[in-house]
Each structure stands twice: as structure tokens, then as C-alpha cells.
Amino acid sequence: xxxxxxxxxxxxxWGVILGLSVxxxxxxxxxxxxxxxxxxxxxxxxxxxxxxxxVALSYRMLADGEYKIAVLSLLTLSVVIIxxxxxxx
Amino acid sequence: xxxxxxxxxxxxxxxxxxxxxxxxxxxGGTLMVPLMVLVLGVDVKVAIASSLLTIIVTSASSSTVxxxxxxxxxxxxxxxxxxxxxxxxxxxxxxxxLPSNLVERIFGFGLIAISLIMLARxxxxxxxxxxxxxxxxGVLSSFFAGMASGMFGIGGGVLKVPIMNLVxxxxxxxAVATSSFMVGLTASSGSMVYAIKGFVDPVLVLGFALxxxxxxxxxxxxxxxxxxxxIKLIFALVLLYAGIKLVGW
Numbered sequence: 001x002x003x004x005x006x007x008x009x010x011x012x013x014w015g016v017i018l019g020l021s022v023x024x025x026x027x028x029x030x031x032x033x034x035x036x037x038x039x040x041x042x043x044x045x046x047x048x049x050x051x052x053x054x055v056a057l058s059y060r061m062l063a064d065g066e067y068k069i070a071v072l073s074l075l076t077l078s079v080v081i082i083x084x085x086x087x088x089x
Numbered sequence: 090x091x092x093x094x095x096x097x098x099x100x101x102x103x104x105x106x107x108x109x110x111x112x113x114x115x116x117g118g119t120l121m122v123p124l125m126v127l128v129l130g131v132d133v134k135v136a137i138a139s140s141l142l143t144i145i146v147t148s149a150s151s152s153t154v155x156x157x158x159x160x161x162x163x164x165x166x167x168x169x170x171x172x173x174x175x176x177x178x179x180x181x182x183x184x185x186x187l188p189s190n191l192v193e194r195i196f197g198f199g200l201i202a203i204s205l206i207m208l209a210r211x212x213x214x215x216x217x218x219x220x221x222x223x224x225x226x227g228v229l230s231s232f233f234a235g236m237a238s239g240m241f242g243i244g245g246g247v248l249k250v251p252i253m254n255l256v257x258x259x260x261x262x263x264a265v266a267t268s269s270f271m272v273g274l275t276a277s278s279g280s281m282v283y284a285i286k287g288f289v290d291p292v293l294v295l296g297f298a299l300x301x302x303x304x305x306x307x308x309x310x311x312x313x314x315x316x317x318x319x320i321k322l323i324f325a326l327v328l329l330y331a332g333i334k335l336v337g338w
Contacts, residue, residue: 003163009156012149012273016298020146023295031092039291046145046294047284050277072167076274079171083178084281 003066011056015049051080096296102129103143103300104307111308113324117301118144118243119203122196123331125293133193137184137242138283139293141276144244146298147305148273152266160266165221165259169231170274173245176235177279184240185286197335199241200328206247207325211318219258227257239279244272 023042030036054077061070102124110117118140125136155161184192230252238245246268253264283289 005156009153012156013153016146016149020295020298023291027291027295043142043284043289043291043294046142047277047280049149050145050273054274069163069167072164076167076170076174080174080178080274080278080281083175083278084285087178087182087282088285 003061003069004064005057005060008053008056008060012049012053015052016046019043019045019049051077054080092292096292098129099293099296100300103297104304105300106297107301107304107306108308108311109324110301111305112311112320115207115247115321115324117147117297118238118241118245119200119247119328121297122242123200123328123335126193126196127331127334129293131290131293133189133196134184134283134288135290135293137192137196137240138280138288139290139297140242141238141280141283142289142294143297143301144242144276145273145280146294147301148244148269148276150302152270152273155266155269158266160263161270162221162259162263162267165227165253165257166267166271166274168224169227169249169253170271172228172232173235173238173249173271173275174278176232176237177239177245177275178235178282180236180239180241181279181282182239183236185282185288193335194337196241197332197337199237200332200335203237203243203247204325204328204332206251207321207328210251211321211325213255215254215261215264216258218260221253221257221259223257227252230256235275235278238272238275239282242279244268245275246272 019042022038022045026039026042030039054073058070058073058077061073106117106120106124110120121140121143122136125131125139126133152161231249234245234248234252237243237248249268249271250264253259253267254261259267
């Protein structure tokens, strides 16, 4: 692969670290006060991290003129979002 | 005190999964779900959903390294991923619509099939070099790999790597790295369906994620000097046994 991603891959690692930290705090808060919103936010961050990476990747590839990778990335993103929305029905 | 003991139990199980999966060279999903169901007594749908979320964490960790090293074939990953993600969402929707006891049996059959694939791979020589071809076949088979991921809560690397390496002719190192990147995206698609329906157990996700990462490091260190082929063989036989037990034979 001759595409330079720079520091973009670290987005994935930091995304899940953030998600796990929020999840841990959320579990503790839920145990103490019964509020489950922060716990849900932690799960949400983990689930959307790979999808958000695709958004960042598309943006980076468009900026670098790598249109093929950008289009493929946006295509994957649309399939995931449309299918998830359809599964809500 | 009981929730803390339970949490420690989950972390220890995660360490075990990390050690074994890194020694056998596979993702943790195939081991996590049977462990949650047969040992921790978790409902199979909750186990599948929680396993998928844990897979996102482990995949993010490994694919960050692979992406930085330039080992991921982005063109292949992003060409195959739309059909894989679609398959994962279809698979997850099928599992949610079925009763838990039937899902357990189907999962058992799936596990038997995966263990047989693993046994076959133990005796197959992977392609070290080659040009990527048979794209249409790759896209079609990826749909089924995604479906297995969404249905059974596995990353699907056990299917994706042979598809890319043996069917599409991608060199094995590139196939492993590309699959590792795709696994996170596929698990994200499948887990969205389960998370929306409220099947995820956050304690399982956190405990397994915290256990697997040090477990995998420990497993990789203890692998030195051991023959990975025999470990894979033993692991495939353990999965076969777990599959038979889940089917209820």
C-alpha cells in the first residue's frame, strides 16, 4: 500500500481507549446513582469508532487526491449507516 | 461485593482468551462466546453482542499497528467491506429474531464448521506472494463471512483470511493485516444492530477488553519455542468439542 496515512491510524486506538474509559466511569456511576447515560455513551463511542475512522479516512484521502480510496471508504460508510437504519425498523 | 467478584471473573476469562487466541493466532470471538455461554452462564444473544463490541477494541489495537506499518491493503479492505458489513447486519438481524435455544444450536453448528476450517488450514500451506484477483468471488464470499460474524459474534478473520489468501491470491501477511482492519468495521456494523436492541452487557465488554490485551501479550511471549501448528490443532479440537456441546449431541 503506497497511501500515507500519517497519524490517522492512532484515531482507532484512542477512540476505543476513550470509549473504554467512559464505559468504566459509566458503570461506576450507574452502580452508585442508577444513571446509565454515561455507560451508554461509552458503548456508543466504541461502536462508532471504526465508522468515524472511515469518515476521517475519506476526508484525508480526498485532501490527498486519492479519490479511489475515498470513494470506496464513503461507499462502505453508506452501506453501514443505511443498513443500520433499516435494521431499526 | 458480588458485582466486583463477577467483574474479576470476567477479566480473568478475558486474560485466558487473550493468551489462547494469540497462541493459536486467531481472533478471540470464537472462544469468547462459548466461554460466556458455557462457563459464565450468559444468554447467547448477550454473549454474541458483547463479543462483537470487545472485538472492535482488540481489532482497533492491532489494526492501528498494521495501518501504520502499511501492511493493510486498503483498496481490498474497502472493496470487500460493504458486502461484509451488509452480511453482518443481516446475520445480526437473523440471530435477534430467533429464540435463544435455537441460536445456541446454530452457533454450535457454526463452531463445528469453523473448527473444521481451522483443522484444514493447519494442513494447508498459505500463499506467501501473489497478485490479488477474483474480486467478484471475494465480494460474494465476504458477504457470508460478514453474516457469520453478525450471527455468531466472531470477527470472521477465520473466514476472511482464507478468502483473501487462498481465493483472491493475496499474500498471507497482507491478508492477516487487511482482515484485522476489516474485522473492526464488520463487528461495528453487527454490534450496532444488537446495541440498538439492548443486548450488550457493558461489564462483559469492559472486563473482556481489559483482560484480552494483557493476555494476548502474555500469550505471544509464551509462544516462543512452542510449535504453533500443534496449538492450532488443539484449539480447533477444543472448539469442535464446544460446538458439539452447544448443539447438544
